[in-house]
Amino acid sequence: MVGLANPGSMGFDFAHINLHKTFSTPHGGGGPGGGVLCVREELAPYLPAPVLEQAGDRYQWSYDRPRSIGRVHSYYGNFGMIVRALCYVKSLGAEGLAEVSREAIVNANYLKARLKDAFTPSHEGYCMHEFVLSAARQKARGVRALDLAKRILDFGMHAPTTYFPLIVDEALMIEPTETETKASLDAFADALLTIDRETKEDPERVKRAPTQTPVKRLDEARAARKLTLTWQDLEAEVGGA
């Protein structure tokens, strides 16, 4: 919605966005995040201290904030991300940012239109920058959203978010973003439609996936329950081999 609408004019008192991803710090490797919290005037006194102020031609941190909730982070946030975000908004400009939003919305609606006959959209009509499909029909053929997601990996693409939101049965949440070309969107849609065909003709192939990746299907829960974080942990696990 950047450049098209804003939470302030909708009457929200707080609104949060991320600097990572939306405002140009790559994500996916567990790298740094950056949170932005905007508030209306009456809530400003409670913002975490210090607050940046402009005094003439000089900038300074104001620590004299008696009603502040205090610090939530050391120093002043993740500065490298602030630099990336400023470079991003300045290089696009106001109109460029609105164009980013329009393209993200058009891309999502294009993919939704290409996929809606094979997968059931959670809701009819146009979407914003992302949409949710239900794989309920595929589930009836014995193939679950998780299997579809694993099979997409064999096409060299990342899977959509699965099982979120929780209120949609066998949810696949898809957000193509504005940075994909039509050819890339088509390749993704073609892959999902191919996989849908496989659920009718060869469901076992989908349930065995992935077969083309460096590691095959992993236990979904083991990494969270059995932590192997150091080489000593690994040695203990494999018996010091």
Place this chain on the structure above:
Amino acid sequence: MPELTLRELSVKEHRGPRLAPLDVPAEGAERLLPRERLRGEAPALPEIPEPAVVRHFVNLSVLNHHIDKAIYPLGSCTMKYNPKLNDEMAQMPGLQAIHPLQPEDLSQGALAVIWELHEWLKVIMGMPAITTQPAAGAQCELTAILMTRAYHAERGNPREEVIVPDSAHGTNPSTVHQVGYRVVTVPSGPDGCVDIGALKREVSGKTAALTACSTWTARI
């Protein structure tokens, strides 16, 4: 085929770049370090030519999926391509070498960067006040609910409940709980939006805030 580790790729005497001969007198480690700091044998460092090292890391870089390889349509995550220019700017020596404990008079350029971004984001969000201190989204939620409590407490009643839609990100109810409020869940209607009738029934004098997912927004 699995990628071997650098240790497995190592072949004795397969060195990388050759160092130029010393043009100053050699000083043995035993003359520079106390005896107890010297190791008994040479370290078992991998011995690999430079091209093999480059290939090793390039091969590793494509084992995982990333946006530089192909589409990453992970919903609710915005895994888009980020221009490399922005990384280059963040790596400028003048910005890399500053320290947060440096005096404000010597940090004016960095503070101007933060100030200018704040001005942009306030316009984008349509809101007059901002912090970029939180580390990420869940901490923004925590900050917002802590501020909610401070706001209400100052008016004599911190209230008891925060209303969260059933489609919300899991961090929403956990944040509410962490600040000590009770989570009141409202269902979604058939159109996927919050059931307004149910919402009206839940709002009361106990309500501290209403939250909306998943680009997290709230109303006191």
